[in-house]
Amino acid sequence: VVDEDQxxxxxxxxxxxxxxxxxxxxxxxxxxxxxxxxxxxxxxIVFPEHLSKGYLQGKTTEILLLTDPARSTDLEQxxxxxxxMDKRAAALADPLAEDRLSLKEISLTGNRYAVSAFEQxxxxxxxxxxLLAVIFGTSMGLxxxxxxxxxxxxxxxxxxxxxxxxxxxxxxxxxxVVQLLALxxxxxxxxxxxxxxxxxxxxxxxxxxxLPVVGLGMLxxxxxxxxxxxxxxxxxxxxxxxxxxxxxxxxxxxxxxMQKVSxxxxxxxxxxxxxxxxxxxxxxxxxxxxxTVLLVNGIGLTALGLALFRMRHSAR
Numbered sequence: 001v002v003d004e005d006q007x008x009x010x011x012x013x014x015x016x017x018x019x020x021x022x023x024x025x026x027x028x029x030x031x032x033x034x035x036x037x038x039x040x041x042x043x044x045i046v047f048p049e050h051l052s053k054g055y056l057q058g059k060t061t062e063i064l065l066l067t068d069p070a071r072s073t074d075l076e077q078x079x080x081x082x083x084x085m086d087k088r089a090a091a092l093a094d095p096l097a098e099d100r101l102s103l104k105e106i107s108l109t110g111n112r113y114a115v116s117a118f119e120q121x122x123x124x125x126x127x128x129x130x131l132l133a134v135i136f137g138t139s140m141g142l143x144x145x146x147x148x149x150x151x152x153x154x155x156x157x158x159x160x161x162x163x164x165x166x167x168x169x170x171x172x173x174x175x176x177v178v179q180l181l182a183l184x185x186x187x188x189x190x191x192x193x194x195x196x197x198x199x200x201x202x203x204x205x206x207x208x209x210x211l212p213v214v215g216l217g218m219l220x221x222x223x224x225x226x227x228x229x230x231x232x233x234x235x236x237x238x239x240x241x242x243x244x245x246x247x248x249x250x251x252x253x254x255x256x257x258m259q260k261v262s263x264x265x266x267x268x269x270x271x272x273x274x275x276x277x278x279x280x281x282x283x284x285x286x287x288x289x290x291x292t293v294l295l296v297n298g299i300g301l302t303a304l305g306l307a308l309f310r311m312r313h314s315a316r
Contacts, residue, residue, distance in 0.1 A: 001014055001017065001023050001024065001025055001026070001044070001045045001046075001047070002025075002026060002027065002028050002031050002044055002045070002046040002047065003025060003047050004028070004046065004047060004048050004049045004051075005047045005048060005049055005050065005051040005052050007050075007051060007052025007053065008052050009051055009052035009055045009056065010047040010051050010052055013047060013063075013085055014047070016084075016085040016088045017045070017081060017082075017085050019084075019088065020081045020084050020085075021081055026044070028046065031044035031046070031066055032044075032066060032108060035066055035067070035068050035108050035109075036066075036068065036108035036109055039068060039070070039071070039109075039272070041068070041071075041074075042067065042068055042071035042072075042073075042074030042075040042077075042078055042252075043065050043066060043067040043068065043074070043075055043078045044065075044066040045063065045064070045065060045078070045082070046063070046064035046065070046066060047063060048061075048062065048063075048064060051063075060102060061102070062102050062103070062104045063082070063102070063103050063104070064104050064106060065078070065079075065082075065103055065104065065105045065106065066106050066108050067105055067106065067107050067108065067109075068107075068108060068109045068280070069107055069109065069110070069115055069279065070109060070115060070275050070279035070280050071250065071252065072115050072120070073250055073252070073253055074250075074252055074253075079103075082103065109279075109280040109281070109282075110279070110280050110281035110282075115279050116191075116192065118187065118191035118192065118193060119191075119192075119193055119194065119278060119279060120250070122183075122184075122187035122191055122193050123184065123187070123193070123271065123274045123275075123278065124242075124246065124247035124248060124271060125247065126180060126183035126184055126187065127180065127209070127242075127245075127247055127267065127270060127271070127274075128238065128242045128247045128248075129179075129183060130176055130179050130180045130183070130210070130213060131213055131216070131237070131238045131241065131242065131267075132238055133175075133176070133179060134172055134175070134176040134179075134210065134213045134214055134216075134217055135213065135216055135217040135220055135234045135237055135238060136217070136230065136231075136234050137172055137175070137217065138169065138172045138214055138217025138218060138220070138221060139217050139218075139220040139221040139224060139230040139233070139234055140227055140230050140234075141168070141172070142165070142168065142218075142221040142309065143221060143224065143226065143227035143230060144227060145168075147227060162306060162310070165218075165306060165309070165310075166306075169214050169218060169302065172214050172217065173207075173210055173211065173214050176210040176213055176214060177203075177206055177207055177210050180206050180209065180210060181202075181203070181206055184202070184206075193278065194278045194279070194281070195277070195278060196277030196278050196281065196282070196283065197277075197281055197282075197283050198277070198283035198284055200284065201277055201282075201283045201284045201286070201287055202277060204284075204287060204291065205273045205274065205277060205287060205290070205291065208273075208287075208290070208291040208294040208295055208298075209270040209273070209294055211294060211295060211297075211298030211299075211302075212266045212294055212297040212298035212301055213298075214298070214302065215297070215298045215299070215300070215301025215302035215303075215304075215305060216237050216241070216301050216305075217234070217305075218301065218302050218305030218306055218309065219237075219301050219302075219304055219305035219308070220233045220234045220237055220305070221305060221309050222304070222305040222306065222307070222308025222309040222311075222312065223305075223308060225312065241265060241266070241267045242267065244258065244261055244262045244265045244267070244268070245262060245265045245266070245267025245268045245270065245271060246262065246267070246268055246271045247267060247271065251268060251271075266293065266294055266297040266298075269290050269293045269294055269297075270290075270294065272290060273286070273287065273290040273291070273294075276290070
């Protein structure tokens with residue numbers, strides 16, 4: 001809450017809001033940073049200067065709502081709290097007449113004030129289907145080649161074990177990038193999903209997302225001793241990373257402990273990157289931090305999986 005009025009009416013409104021939520025007083029600059037730049041809050045309520053004076057004189061007064069429409073669920077809760085404030089004020093014999101108080105919403109993260117249900121769910125489910133295909137394709141493919149004898153034959157040929165496996169992972173990476181892009185493009189034409197202002201930013205983000213997905217498939221192959229074991233391990237990875245990463249629901253609607261865990265899961269960063277491009281209408285400037293985290297996760301997961309697979313199935 002930003003209290004630029006510092007008058008009795010604004011203080012009363014803040015007191016009424018505190019009955020339904022923890023009120024955090026901030027400046028206008030802090031509010032814009034938290035909502036627009038850090039995306040830690042769905043909205044900030046601003047009580048402008050001279051609110052009390054105008055309200056007590058019977059003039060129409062605006063309350064500003066600085067919003068991040070990408071967090072539509074939380075944003076609706078904020079609007080409900082403002083409605084409850086209205087009702088509570090009326091119960092205190094200080095009714096807020098419609099012509100004396102109005103709400104003005106200002107989006108800080110683009111020129112949109114609402115997002116559709118498809119824009120919330122299509123990116124998440126597209127990423128989940130890609131997780132399924134790439135993780136199982138990578139882990140099962142490596143074990144199939146080991147059972148068929150293809151991998152041992154390749155080990156006889158010149159070249160190191162790591163480079164040969166890396167080549168196979170590169171194919172899975174390309175397939176994963178094409179699959180995720182195809183699903184998002186289908187969502188664009190079928191459900192009106194926004195793909196953001198920059199096609200280059202979308203391609204770069206998708207490539208950064210697929211790298212840790214392939215690494216997760218390599219890790220599943222390294223943990224599994226047989227092809228059959230890749231099924232429960234891979235499925236556990238898909239379900240865990242989908243649940244914690246916000247692929248099924250926004251992470252901020254989950255319990256606090258789950259939000260803390262999800263902050264270190266790469267799928268959370270993947271969804272944040274897609275939301276920045278598709279819902280917040282950002283471009284290349286939104287990628288550096290997100291893609292760096294995804295690349296670090298991808299390299300770490302791939303290296304760990306490769307080391308485990310090498311110990312199990314390679315003598316050199």
